[in-house]
Amino acid sequence: MDITIKSLDGKDAGKVTLADEIFGLDPREDILQRMVRWQLAKRQQGTHQSLGRAEIARTGAKLYRQKGTGRARHGSARAPQFRGGGKAHGPVSRDHSHELPKKFRALALKHALSAKAKSGGIVVVDELKAADAKTKATVKRFADLGLANALIIGGSELDENFSRSARNIPHIDVLPVQGINVYDILRRQTLVLSKAAVEALEERFK
Template sequence: MKVNVQTLDAQAAGELELNDDVFGLEPRADILHRVVTWQLEKRRGTARGTRERSDVARTGKKFGRQKGGGTARHGDRRAPIFIGGGKAHGARVRDFNPSLNKKVRALGLKMALSSKVKAGTLTIIDSLDVAEGKTKALVANLAKLNLTKVLFIDGDAVNISFAKASANIIGVDLLPAVGANVYDILKADSLVLTRAAVEKLEARFNG
């Protein structure tokens, strides 16, 4: 499919042919849900488990008489009330490291890109050069493009002037093409790709 390309100040900059195998798929909610769930669970760190009564190395011998000793009737030193004893109701080790096939992950990213095309919220920009890296200039450009909560994806590396100008703007995120992911794409109201980003993403799937 052909799409119009703009400059950052909303001027026409020609056309670009998008690969239908990457940007023309019909999005499926089940695939997108699987990939987003996998991505968010991968972020979670595994909790360090604590040692409970059965895990500590202390004597299990009853160290006092049951009656007549004037103290409580303890059975062993592994009890949680003693220093060095096991932790009561401690943290358990839980593994948040699910697996998902690479084909499903790739399909999810294609569908996320396609969903932005279908919704009409994908914009192709010639380049992300901002004059002198000024935030004020970028704010004016975003107003011309009618963009608020937006994700920008660049090529091999992010544009330095754009990164500097957008650092303090709430709702504007910037990623290199290698960092493109389903969660961030779906979370943003609008998606902006540079020509370099389109080339990198299409090469990523065709490679």
């Protein structure tokens, strides 16, 4: 697949051929869904917890005698039915992550890249560099390129001026190529790859 390379100023800067084994697959929604579910589960904190009856600091004495009152046979004020008692079946701290094979995760990334390529949502730029860290200038450049909601992937190291100028722009994410992931690709309308990122991805999946 041939695609025109753009500069950040909106000018043409040549062409690049995207590998069909990475950008030309027929996207499968089931693979993408499983990968997104894995990512969201892995980042879930799981620190929410309520106190059960064993963790409530309250007297352990029997409330009243067993027989003769005409009331129910209660034995503890920590029971869930009492005000201030423990919560029954409440949330506990746990790890929400689950296993997903490494080869499957690599395949899911290829399908996400192919989905963007198929929908015409990939833009390749020659380099991601800025003379100074001015957000206003970067916003104008993105507007000229038609980027309002985009994930921007640079090389292994990002230009500091460009990274600083773009990090406060709404709906724009900037990541090095090591941080590319399925969830961020799918949640943004456009995927912007630098030439270095394309080369790194092709090297990674070689």
